[in-house]
Amino acid sequence: MPDQAKPVRGRLVVEPALCHACQSCMVACSLVHEGEVIPSKARLQVTIDPFKGNHTIRYCHQCRNAPCARACPNHAISQAEAGHWQVDESLCDGCGACAEACPFHTLTVIGVALKCDTCHGDPACVASCPSGGLTWRISSR
Amino acid sequence: MEDLQQMKTRTAPWVGQILHIDLSSGAVSTLPTLPYAEQYLGGRGLAARLAWDMLPPGVKAFDPGNVLFFMPGCLVGTPAPSAGRVTICGLSPQGYPDEWYTRSNLGGQWGPELKFAGYDGLVVTGKAPQPVCIQIEDDRVEIRDAAGLWGRGLVETQKLLNEQLGEGWRTLAIGPAGENLVRYAIVATNTESAAGQGGFGAVMGSKNLKAIAVRGHGGVPVANPREALRRSRLVVERILERYNYHPTSERRPDVPYDDKRRRAPCTYQCPRSCGGFYEGLPGAAFPDRTYDGHWHCCSPVWAGAAWMHADKGKPGLQGGFEITQISNDLGINHWEFAFGMGPWFGAMLDRGEQVLLDGEPVAMGDTAWWIALLEKISYRRGVGDVLAEGCPRAAGILGMGEDLIGQFYPGWGQASHWDGHGSFGGPYWPFWLVTSLQWAMDTRDPMGGGHDYTINIFGPASNEVKGGVLDPDARRRWLAMGEHLYGSADAVDPLSSYGGKAHASIVHQDAGGIKDSLGLCDNTFPMLTDPKAEDFIQRVDGVEGRHFEHYLFEPTSDLSISREDFYRIGTRIYTLERMIAHRNWNRDRSTDETIIPYLMRESQSVNPAVGQKIEVDEVRFRAMMDEYYGLRGWDVQTGRPLPETLKDLGMDKL
Incomplete structure (x- = not known):
């Protein structure tokens, strides 16, 4: 089991009314984590229904008690100094227990668990968001 | 399909291969992108280079020998702002007097998805023996029977495909107008983003190709990710400052149905959101129906224009929106009506002529009249069979208003656009x-x-x-x-x-x-x-x-x-x-x-x-x-x- 949770120093805040589903966040996220633009591996997912003009955003809330970390049988998800929960890929065997446990259906497993690490406190998704729909809020929570 | 794997060469931002599907034989192959990349980049340039080799003189638009090029630009899939656009090229049935080679362009998410599936472009040749759709999921390429889709609306077809295939698939389709070879039939993705001009929907129809569905799980390489993101961000700032569009900022309570509108971009990776998406607008001709869809650019012209000669009222926002959504589903090009046919009818009325279609007078202020006309054309019923040829050809066949065509059509079978004349003059002299x-x-x-x-x-x-x-x-x-x-x-x-x-x-x-x-x-x-x-x-x-x-x-x-x-x-x-x-x-x-x-x-x-x-x-x-x-x-x-x-x-x- 992970240690007692430390305060999360910042978190993503999504304002759905401002997001217009351009997917720039997914482009930036996958590019910085994978070295290529692979939206299917982005750590946050904007799903578009083009026939209703609707979209949903699934993103990691960096839960205080991190059910994903608790569920991992290999202790591959731990809390970093900066406060975010991150995956140690060398320990992850891709079993998917974390994805099952995630209450926001945000974690995906493609070989290994793909989980938001907040870009270590400087999220690329927020920097790329043109509409103010995604912000980074410093929090003492 | 071994060659699909063998020829992959990844030189950013290209994914390295162009998919070629021959509908006559069912053969699927690839050709490498890189020999053309440095000279022609991608998209429209790449299509022109391939067309030079693949479209010899003598081929006509509806011949199986016509080639359709579906070409995302080479920055599609990268962080460059608005880089989601696809150019569709081939011989154009709308072209007049010749069905010559030209281009059209659409947005949506289809182009990036094709690149994520591993292709810089798609080339379609031949003609399928019966209606088909193409289904591409990474290296798996299938030509599927589309008997159940043929006859369906353009948007309806995509919805059915999405239900069958699941989340994340992106589709291009044609409607009945394309199936029935209307010379200005569109190819579109989502509700509205269309390659409108050119009549490439009819070329798909002539090939018995109803739709193309794509799903990609791969990536698009980028040489210097951090710098590409940084530069994109800086240009986005300039775009937002210059155009100042924002998802909610322009919603106005005093504008009818503005509460049902939200801003949404027409294409992947676009910061502007210049269009509006309306959800649940009630119909005017069919009040029991509601309509959803994007409304961009010149679509609202159907709400009312002077050339309508509509003393008793015009379609208005509700009727105009209803007409555009039905025309999208029929798969027919708005431009031909809004800046060609409608003004042409209006000019005949202006000089006191009676304009009768199948014996009935035109009634351009009436939403139901427009819908009936669009259906007649899309299914080539009655006079619709002639109007489906486009006004420059139809005027001669009908012997009606021929001398007026030159007032609204600068040339090449397409109605005026920002040339200072016709029904959509745009800039003034000398611009x-x-x-x-x-x-x-x-x-x-x-x-x-x-x-x-x-x-x-x-x-x-x-x-x-x-x-x-x-x-x-x-x-x-x-x-x-x-x-x-x-x-x-x-x-x-x-x-x-x-x-x-x-x-x-x-x-x-x-x-x-x-x-x-x-x-x-x-x-x-x-x-x-x-x-x-x-x-x-x-x-x-x-x-x-x-x-x-x-x-x-x-x-x-x-x-x-x-x-x-x-x-x-x-x-x-x-x-x-x-x-x-x-x-x-x-x-x-x-x-x-x-x-x-x-x-x-x-x-x-x-x-x-x-x-x-x-x-x-x-x-x-x-x-x-x-x-x-x-x-x-x-x-x-x-x-x-x-x-x-x-x-x-x-x-x-x-």
Whole structure:
């Protein structure tokens, strides 16, 4: 089991009314984590229904008690100094227990668990968001 | 399908291969992208290069020998803003008098998805023996029976495919108009994003191809991710400052149904959201129905226009929206109605003629009448069978209003667009000289990939800088901008005449070739001017706006292409398209000049600094054409690119 949770120093805040589903966040996220633009591996997912003009955003809330970390049988998800929960890929065997446990259906497993690490406190998704729909809020929570 | 794996070569931002599907034989193969990349980039350029080899003279639009190119630009899938666009090319059934090679363009998420599936483009040849749809999931390519989809609406077809295939699939489709070979049938993705001009929906119909569904799980390589993201971010800031669109900021409680509207971009990776998506708008002709869909650009013209002759009321927002959504589902091009057929009917009414269709008078203020007409055309019933040919052809067949066609159709089978004349004049004198010359030389309405002179020069000159162009200091700075960007103050001067316009036309034709080959939005790029800047020149990071395309391309690409070589690609693409038209249809100066009578009619708007309408002077327009051919390195008598020009562009071996 992970240690007692430390305060999360910042978190993503999504304002759905401002997001217009351009997917720039997914482009930036996958590019910085994978070295290529692979939206299917982005750590946050904007799903578009083009026939209703609707979209949903699934993103990691960096839960205080991190059910994903608790569920991992290999202790591959731990809390970093900066406060975010991150995956140690060398320990992850891709079993998917974390994805099952995630209450926001945000974690995906493609070989290994793909989980938001907040870009270590400087999220690329927020920097790329043109509409103010995604912000980074410093929090003492 | 082994060759699909073997030929993958990844040189960013290309994914390395072009998918070729022959519907006659069912054969699936690939060809490598890289041999063409440095000279033609992708998108429109890549299509033109392949068309040169694959479309010999003598082929007609509905022959199985016609080739459809579905080509995302090479920046599609990268962080470049608005880079989600796909150019569709092939022989166009809307082309008039010849069904020649041309292009059209759409957005949505289909283009990026094709690249994530591992293809820089899709080439479709042949004709399927029965209705099919193409299904591409990474290396798995299937040609599936589409009997259950044939006859369905364009949007309905995509919804059915999405239900069958699941989340994340992106689709292109045609509607009944395409199946029934209406010459201005569209190919579209989502509810509205369409390759509207050209009639490529009918070409898909002629090939028995109903839809193309794509799902990709791969990636698009980017040479320098951090720098590509940084530059994209800086250009996005300029775009937002220049165009100031925002998802919710413009919603107005006093506007009917504005509560049902939200801003949404038409394409992947676009920061602008210039269109609105309405959800649940009640119908006017069918009040028990509600409609959902994007509404962009000129679609709202159906709400009401003077040419409707509608004393008893017009369709309004509700009726106009209903008509556009039904026309989208039928898969038919709005432009033909809004700026061609409707104004043509109106002009006949203006001069006191009765316009009877199948014995019934036209009733253009009536939503239900429009819907019935659209259905007649899409299913080729009654007079709809003739109108499905497009007005330039239909007028002759019906023996109706033939002399009026030239008032609304500058040429090539397409209705007016920002040429100063017809039903959608746009810019006033002398600015429409540039777009008119672009019309003269093109194979289609040149505003596909050609809005930029009007947006960058006429727009600020008539809006933000308006009074300023006559203020001595602002005028000096404005004209200096013209000198800088075009080598001539006349190119931007509202008080000028024919001077400087030929060069400006070329600059923007070539810029169109670049942006359509990168997959960028025509309404955003190139970003030449900034009305707020002291010298009116757009800049970021010390780079001028006219070089933003190269600025965005550079960090994405493993190929190092100098700025000069990069912008010459636009010239090469436009020249190659001219060569195709010349080789296959004997396109020459005499064809280009057929636009002159249209331009000699009274123009539509008045330059306030001039105070009166101005028509084209035939002699001076021809002299401007001389100048154009000379600057292009094309023969002034024939309009054909000269051998030394081709050699200079590295095309003499073609």
